[in-house]
């Protein structure tokens with residue numbers, strides 16, 4: 122009996138393997154050059170089999186969701202894990218951790234996340250100038266070191282072609298974006314070009330702090346938006362092919378950047394203000410305008426920017442407390458929000474809140490202008506999206522909400538890929554013109 126059992130195993134093993142190979146080959150489309158062709162990676166469903174079966178038993182729609190999720194290119198606009206790589210000696214990207222942290226390679230595989238901008242995060246405490254430049258370089262150094270030896274599984278990408286080449290065989294593509302424009306010390310174009318050469322492909326014009334060229338949403342304004350140096354920086358970002366990221370900036374900075382940028386822009390991790398009244402979120406006018414110019418709002422999952430219990434009235438109380446007790450120090454915003462949430466007994470944010478933001482932005486700007494920007498490892502996550510392994514639940518909920526397969530592919534990553542491709546195309550034409 123045992124011999125028969127072993128024989129059976131030996132006989133079925135190569136068959137399973139062949140099936141995987143066949144599947145990954147089948148998933149590679151013949152043409153991948155046009156942004157209109159829905160892009161597929163070579164991934165297989167890495168969710169544990171028992172979990173897949175349990176979910177399908179719960180709702181047969183899960184069968185479609187799982188197949189779609191692991192076949193689609195899933196791309197995240199904002200993950201803060203490089204900060205952990207610098208600050209936590211126990212964190213190793215190659216190893217599976219218990220949540221939190223939210224992201225590591227084994228869980229990225231399980232969650233079917235194919236490509237992600239890892240945030241080279243420079244906190245407001247680093248003064249603009251040499252210190253903030255060095256901090257950014259330090260994070261890039263540590264990130265590259267953590268990826269050493271993992272070339273068979275994960276690689277750094279600096280272009281759409283890279284993303285496609287890396288992910289088509291099921292590998293993970295990591296892109297670099299700087300969060301905190303003050304790292305481009307005084308909008309110095311030489312510093313900008315050096316960061317481009319280091320692989321940086323987006324820059325968040327400000328973090329919570331207003332810097333020497335851009336007003337932030339959580340600091341007192343200084344320039345009324347972007348000053349001339351800031352506008353020049355945007356022009357040079359267009360020319361190089363670095364995406365302009367408008368998460369965190371003041372509304373005035375958003376509109377100034379929109380007026381000057383020739384390339385479509387992104388909000389790498391922002392949600393909708395009409396649903397959750399918070400300066401970190403975007404108004405419907407902003408969402409519409411960004412979309413009309415080809416841009417993408419990558420929805421932030423952060424508990425307190427998606428929780429729809431933070432109504433206008435609740436947030437007015439938050440703002441009043443910031444005014445009265447914290448001298449209008451918006452850096453204290455998240456602490457005050459948690460305080461008010463506790464006192465009022467408001468429920469935590471959840472997956473349905475995130476879906477509501479995606480649906481709203483798709484409704485306002487069109488389904489071509491919404492994506493994912495989790496803020497994993499940079500924020501508290503809502504219930505149901507505790508870490509990167511939960512991403513397939515977004516696909517399921519989007520199908521459940523009535524989006525077609527093609528639309529879900531766009532939201533999961535197609536739109537983010539397109540905006541990067543467009544920035545590359547415009548950079549090439551700007552470089553070609555005198």
Ligand SMILES: [Zn+2]
Nearest residue numbers: 300369390499
């Ligand atoms: Zn942020």
